[in-house]
Amino acid sequence: MATVHLIVGSLVILIYVVVLVGYFRGLGSGPASWVRQLSMAGGALLLLQYALGFSLLGSSDTKPNALHYVFALATILTVGAEHMIAGQEPDPQRRSRIGMLAVLGTLVLTLVAYGIGESTS
Numbered sequence: 001m002a003t004v005h006l007i008v009g010s011l012v013i014l015i016y017v018v019v020l021v022g023y024f025r026g027l028g029s030g031p032a033s034w035v036r037q038l039s040m041a042g043g044a045l046l047l048l049q050y051a052l053g054f055s056l057l058g059s060s061d062t063k064p065n066a067l068h069y070v071f072a073l074a075t076i077l078t079v080g081a082e083h084m085i086a087g088q089e090p091d092p093q094r095r096s097r098i099g100m101l102a103v104l105g106t107l108v109l110t111l112v113a114y115g116i117g118e119s120t121s
Contacts, residue, residue, distance in 0.1 A: 001052065001055065001056055001059070002056060002060070004052060005049065005052040005053060005056055006117075008045055008048055008049050008052060009049055009110070009113075009114050009117070010114075011045055012042055012045050012046055012049060012110055013107070013110055013111060013114060015038060015039075015041060015042035015045065016039075016042055016103055016106055016107045016110060017107065018038060019035055019038050019039045019042060019103050020100060020103045020104060020107060022034065022035035022038070023035060023096050023099045023100035023103055024096075024100055026092070026096040027093065027096045027097065027100070028093065029092060029093070030092020030093060030095060030096055031092070031095060031096050031099060035099070036087065039079075039082060039083070039099075039103065040083070042079075042106075043079050043083065046075060046079060049072070050072070050073075053069075053072065062120075064116065064117050064120040065116050065119075065120050067116050068113050068116040068117045068120065071109050071110075071112045071113035071116065072109070072110075072113040074109050075106050075109045075110055075113075077105075078102050078103075078105035078106040078109060079102070079106055081098075081102040081105075082098075082099050082102035082103055082106065085098055085102070086098040086099035086102055087099075
């Protein structure tokens with residue numbers, strides 16, 4: 001199950017890199033429709049990742065550093081900001097800017113959690 005957790009984590013990172021590029025490309029005219037859809041898919045994968053992580057926590061003898069959980073769960077805030085604040089912004093350029101910043105935060109938090117998880121496994 002740890003391998004599945006690692007693979008899903010890698011997919012989450014890849015998705016948010018693509019979403020970040022999509023928001024960056026939309027700074028002038030607004031994000032393309034696929035950006036929001038892919039971001040929602042990334043959020044769904046994050047939920048799966050949480051479920052896998054908590055399942056591993058309950059069944060494994062080796063526990064990652066507690067900071068792994070702190071950074072991983074902190075992505076709830078940045079994903080929520082992207083979906084709620086940026087998603088409801090009427091100005092397309094401002095929506096891209098807010099979304100890009102929120103996704104950048106999600107990506108940084110996810111990369112830190114990934115790095116901590118890898119260093120302790």
